[in-house]
Amino acid sequence: MMWARIDAGVCAEFVTDDPTGLYHPSILWVRVPDALSAWATHDYVCVDGAVQPPTLDYLLAQLRAAVVARRKTERDRGVLIGGQRWRSDKASYDDVASNLTLASQVELAGGSFETVWKTADGFARVGKAALATALLAIGVFVQACFAREEELSAAIDAAETVDDALTAYAVGIDLGWPGG
Helix, strand or coil: EEEEEEECCEEEEECCCCCCCCCCCCEEEEECCCCHCCCCCCCCECCCCCEEEECCCHHHHHHHHHHHHHHHHHHHHCCCCEEECCCCHHHHHHHHHHHHHHHHHHHHHHCCCEEEEEEEEEEEEECCCCCCCHHHHHHHHHHHHHHHHHHHHHHHHHCCCHHHHHHHHHHHHHCCCCCC
């Protein structure tokens, strides 16, 4: 549970212990609804004795930001390719792409290409074909993460009330991510 100290209609302070009887009676404390406790900031307001976001758009922006953060977490957890988990963050994707370009240049020069690649599960010897397979798999995975972010954001943006927005987030945030 969380309470907010209200000053000039705005949440000025938050506590998790019930402040009833601990402060001068002129200090107004209002219980934050459980559904909002993870989202309440000093921008939240108290209207008719209830803590709420300053606007629905403010809450929607908070929820969309949380979805973006979740997409980044999902993207970065890696992709299983040939029994090994390849890193799928932006830098790792770029490393695979650079090495695939290098492999192509080596082959154009008449050589053969093989390198040692460190996956999340250990080392693997890979050539151009394995790098191309990994690049495609990582790219498809990352795009699927963006597609899931778009779906969740659309569901959140369709909300017409605070409760609808919180429900859209809570119902969808743990579901539908690729490879999950």
